[in-house]
Amino acid sequence: MPRRSRLQVAGLPVHIIQRGNNRQACFFAEDDYRFFLDCLVRLAKRFRCALHAYVLMTNHFHLLLTSELGAGPSLLMKFLGLRYVQYVNRMGKRGQARNMRN
Numbered sequence: 001m002p003r004r005s006r007l008q009v010a011g012l013p014v015h016i017i018q019r020g021n022n023r024q025a026c027f028f029a030e031d032d033y034r035f036f037l038d039c040l041v042r043l044a045k046r047f048r049c050a051l052h053a054y055v056l057m058t059n060h061f062h063l064l065l066t067s068e069l070g071a072g073p074s075l076l077m078k079f080l081g082l083r084y085v086q087y088v089n090r091m092g093k094r095g096q097a098r099n100m101r102n
Helices: 032-044 072-090 094-101
Strands: 015-017 047-054 060-067
Touching: 015 032, 015 072, 032 047, 032 060, 032 072, 060 072
Parallel strands: none
Antiparallel strands: 015 060, 047 060
């Protein structure tokens, strides 16, 4: 049975946490943080999300944001994930996550 959709209300702040796959690293170098933040800022504008705070750790991140659109946070996370995963795969960093775990 699929998980129910989260209640999405425009104008309410949301705290979003996302971890790396199997809690593995998702950021490997300074450039990764920059790319992620650049995408985050552009997508926040695109989906009319006010970014209040963020914390980027090596294996997860936290976002605190408010959106003018009900589906804004979901769309932001969808496109942010798509872009960042493609970046990590293109840069060949996916294998580094496995190596760091062993």
